[in-house]
Structure formats: C-alpha cells, structure tokens
Amino acid sequence: MARHGGRGWYGRVVAAALGVTAVAAATSVWTAQAGQTGGSAAPRASARAAAPGAQPVSVTIAHASDRGEHAVNITIDDGPDPVWTPQVLQVLRDNGVKATFCMVGTQAEAHPELVRQVVAAGHRLCDHTVSHDTTMDTKSQAYQAQQIEDAERQITKASGGVRPMYYRAPGGAFTPYSRKLAASHGMRPLGWNVDSKDFERPGSDAIVATVERELPGGPTILFHDAGGDRSQTVTALRSLLPRLKQQGYAFGFPVR
Numbered sequence: 001m002a003r004h005g006g007r008g009w010y011g012r013v014v015a016a017a018l019g020v021t022a023v024a025a026a027t028s029v030w031t032a033q034a035g036q037t038g039g040s041a042a043p044r045a046s047a048r049a050a051a052p053g054a055q056p057v058s059v060t061i062a063h064a065s066d067r068g069e070h071a072v073n074i075t076i077d078d079g080p081d082p083v084w085t086p087q088v089l090q091v092l093r094d095n096g097v098k099a100t101f102c103m104v105g106t107q108a109e110a111h112p113e114l115v116r117q118v119v120a121a122g123h124r125l126c127d128h129t130v131s132h133d134t135t136m137d138t139k140s141q142a143y144q145a146q147q148i149e150d151a152e153r154q155i156t157k158a159s160g161g162v163r164p165m166y167y168r169a170p171g172g173a174f175t176p177y178s179r180k181l182a183a184s185h186g187m188r189p190l191g192w193n194v195d196s197k198d199f200e201r202p203g204s205d206a207i208v209a210t211v212e213r214e215l216p217g218g219p220t221i222l223f224h225d226a227g228g229d230r231s232q233t234v235t236a237l238r239s240l241l242p243r244l245k246q247q248g249y250a251f252g253f254p255v256r
Helices: 008-017 084-095 105-110 112-120 141-159 176-184 204-217 231-246
Strands: 071-077 100-103 124-127 220-224 250-252
Touching: 071 084, 071 231, 084 112, 084 231, 100 105, 105 112, 105 141, 112 124, 112 141, 124 141, 141 176, 204 231, 220 231
Parallel strands: 071 100, 071 220, 071 250, 100 124
Antiparallel strands: none
C-alpha cells in the first residue's frame, strides 16, 4: 500500500490538541457500534492478551466488504476536522451511505462533538493512531503500542464510550506486532484497495476517475476529511456515491 499524506500538519495538530479538554461524554451507545462499548479506559494490554471487554478479531488485514462482492466500503481518514467532517457527513447522509471513519487520536480528543456525530449517524470508528506517524513500522514495539492504545482510549472517550472496531496503520505501516495488538483489542486491521489520491488534491473529476478505474481491484476506498483543504473530496463524493448506486453497488463496512 502506498504511503500517503503530509506529516507536517500532524505536528501542529498534536501541539494544538494538548490544550484541548474533551467535553463530557454522551451517555447513549448507538446501534452501529453494538457490542463495541466500553467504560473507563482499559489498562494497557500486551499483544498476547485481549483488552478487557474486547473480543479478539482476526489479525489479517481486512479488505473485503460485509455486503458481498458487488459492494464498496467508504473509509474516511485523518479527522475529525471541524470544517470538512460535517460536510462529508452531510454528503453521506444525503445518499444514505454509511462509512468507516479512521480517526487520529489527537483530532478525536480535540473534537469530541464530531466523534459523537459520526457515531450517532451510524458510521463506524477506526483507530488511526495518536499522531499518524507513517514510519511507525520502524519503531519499537513500545512506541507502536503507545500510538495504538492511546488513540483507542482518546477515540473511545471522545465518542462517549464507543470503541473503535478497526485499526488502520498510517500509510499502511503495519507490523505483525501492531496487527496482533490491535486484534487483541477487538480492532480488525484495516487496509484499502483503492487510494482515491484525494490527499494530493488533483481535482474532483480526477478523484472520481481514479476510484472508478481502481475499484475492480477491491471494495475498500480511501478518502480523507482532514489534513488540508478537502473540498475536492466533498465534491467527488457528491458525484461518486449516486453514480456507484446507479451501477448497482451496495455500501457496506469492512469485514470483521
């Protein structure tokens, strides 16, 4: 998998998020995350033992859709972002589509109200680490654990107790250890088949063309709702989602 995304903005996000206090968590747990609720933050677990309250899942990287062969999984990375996440949510709502939001821990901590909006709309959560370090596969196991487990806690707290169902390594920087650790926490490692290249901002038409060209290779499509101006992503989704429906595609979630 190609490594994507600029790293510079993440440093600014981390610094800004340190001064942000998450608001009180909502009490409701929504049906899209059934069975994924949690109370207070769980103690750090080793890759050999399941996290308290979590049901271990497969360590293999998921790409397939739970809706079968003629389906797509919309995945949205790097948010939540106060400008772009609401716009992405509106496009998804307008088209009756559910997606998986792969959230950076500091972003979730900074914008808990957006995390709860994502959950309330029936979308799923994915752990995308604390700081989106695309070189984390070269780092120690202790560092990998900190990035994954701290983000899990940040996202769960921001959501009001709804735990991430997946783990996506930044830039696809998975390791056998990180996959096993995430799976032990009930988070299926999540890959992608189609990189829309929206992070490069090539124009909304180019984003749509890339997805349509690459989609025969697999159902899981990568988009972004943070990391810069995502107006092209919003426009592309507005065009692409109804077009995929017209072509008979169903919309699902990645297999668990």
